[in-house]
Amino acid sequence: MKSKQIDANGQRSYVVIFETGEEVAAGLQRFATENDLADSSFKAIGALSDARLGWFNWETKKYQTAAEFHEQVEVLSLIGDVALKDGKPVVHAHMIVGRKDGTAHGGHLMEAHVRPTLEVVLTESAEPLRKTMDEESGIALIRP
Numbered sequence: 001m002k003s004k005q006i007d008a009n010g011q012r013s014y015v016v017i018f019e020t021g022e023e024v025a026a027g028l029q030r031f032a033t034e035n036d037l038a039d040s041s042f043k044a045i046g047a048l049s050d051a052r053l054g055w056f057n058w059e060t061k062k063y064q065t066a067a068e069f070h071e072q073v074e075v076l077s078l079i080g081d082v083a084l085k086d087g088k089p090v091v092h093a094h095m096i097v098g099r100k101d102g103t104a105h106g107g108h109l110m111e112a113h114v115r116p117t118l119e120v121v122l123t124e125s126a127e128p129l130r131k132t133m134d135e136e137s138g139i140a141l142i143r144p
């Protein structure tokens with residue numbers, strides 16, 4: 001993974017480029033931690049050799065695998081945020097992938113491997129957001 005800081009209008013922004021074989025979810029988390037990100041949003045496009053997408057099961061209060069792809073797919077959209085939970089950055093991302101037949105599938109990013117590239121633009125806001133545990137859902141949610 002390569003990155004370049006491209007600040008504009010007082011905001012820290014980055015271009016983060018993933019290369020073939022790199023895992024997206026872990027890479028985004030590592031980047032957020034290494035750069036002390038506190039309140040960021042990101043968007044990306046590219047392509048993958050495989051992907052695992054999930055959905056939040058309200059009954060079990062856990063993310064479960066919704067779809068797995070072990071084929072070349074296009075990243076039609078990858079969006080997400082970074083917020084603090086217990087003082088550490090946490091990445092939350094959703095992805096839509098396109099298959100060769102033109103169908104699209106989306107969900108919570110669980111795991112994905114890049115082939116040949118993934119181009120991420122990440123922008124940090126001046127005010128950090130924090131996640132706190134939500135009793136009803138059982139997950140940490142951003143609370144402004």
